[in-house]
Amino acid sequence: MKEENEKRMIIGTGEKIFLVVNNLIMVFLMVITLYPLLYVLFCSLSDPIELGKVSGLMIKPAGFSLRGYKAVLNSDNIWLGFRNTIFYVIVGTSCSMAITIIGAYAIAKKNFMLRKPVMLFIIFTMYFGGGMIPTFLVVQGLHLTNTVWAMIVPGMLSVYNMIVLRTSFQSVPESLYESAALDGANDFTMLTKITLPLSKAALATITLFYAVGKWGEWYPALVYLQKRRDLYPLQMFLRELLVKQEDMETLLANNVGQDAEAYLLKEIIKYATIIVTTVPILVVYPFLQKYFVKGVLVGSVKG
Incomplete structure (x- = not known):
């Protein structure tokens, strides 16, 4: 003992x-x-002059000032970017979810005759792509360049997301489909009345994946929207603000003129722009968090 x-x-x-x-x-x-x-x-949130005196780690704002946020929110480009990005997120995510759901449902059905060949073809696209130039030529050939659809169509489907969603659909008991078939239900009815209601966690997770991807997307705009600045997403304006100086000079001229603090305020504006473009998507996470973990685990337990 x-x-x-x-x-x-x-x-x-x-x-x-x-x-x-x-x-x-x-x-x-x-x-x-x-x-x-x-x-x-x-x-x-720091004061430009006080921030210039700080070196090393920060555990609180150096002074307090909202001048950076005022400058950012007074910029027409920021609001234009918000409008375009919200459109791309809503329309792009909706289109992506529609095609992902349809594809996942088809390859999840055991009685689909071409399931294995189609699945192999889909997996092949995960490892081998056409490359940037062939993709651009295809988008250009479809007359999508310099249109809103250039931000939506080329990357509409994620194979990874479809496989995760297929795994979730496969967890639905086959007996439910058999019972529905005996009652005369077709595939559309089974999908909308049985599969989707029982896969809410996976659907929320995949929706979040697509929405976050669309919110942070800027490279397609750089490639496909060269002549349509009015269609730029928010992240593209953020990139210009961080990489180029034209927009920054405009913001400074509109807010501080030739003030001696212009150089320091320039840094404040960059930080404020990053926060303004990041916070909205962070707000969405708490509402989908309870579905997120469950949805990811569904796709990892059963393959």
Whole structure:
């Protein structure tokens, strides 16, 4: 009995040490992941002159000023980018979900005769692509360049998302489909009345994947919207602000003229723009978090 109690004490102590070390590692990872965003937030709320005096890490804003946010929100390009990005997110995500759901449902059906060949063809596209130039020529040949559809059609389908959704659809009991078929239900009815209601977690997860991707997308605009600046998404204007100086000079002229603080305010505006373009998509996460983990696990447990 004494030896067993000692073993239990040793095991209990080992578990406590493991939990403490594990929690410390998790906290460390959380800090190094969260701090860059907090740093940008602190800088965006700082006073330009006070920020210029700071070096190293920041644990709070240097002074307090909303001049960066005022300058950003007074920019017509930011609001134009918001309008375009919201359109791309809503329409693009809707189109992507529609085609992903249809494709996932087809390859999830066991009685689909061409399921294996189609699945092999789909997986092949995950590893081999045509390349940038052939893709551009295809988009140009379809007359999609310099239109809103250049931001939606080329990347409409994600094979990975479709495979995850297919896995979720396969978890629906086959007996439900058989019962529905006996009642005269067709595939459309089965999809809308049985499959989709039982796959809400996976649908929410895939929707989030597509929406986040569309929100942060800028490269297609750089390639396909060369003559239509009025169709630029928000991230494209952010890129110009960070990489180029034309928009920054316009913002400075509209807000501070030739003020001696112009150089420091330029940095504040960059930080404020990053926050303005990032916060909206972060707000969506809490509402889908309860579906997110469950949806991802569905796609990882059963293949």
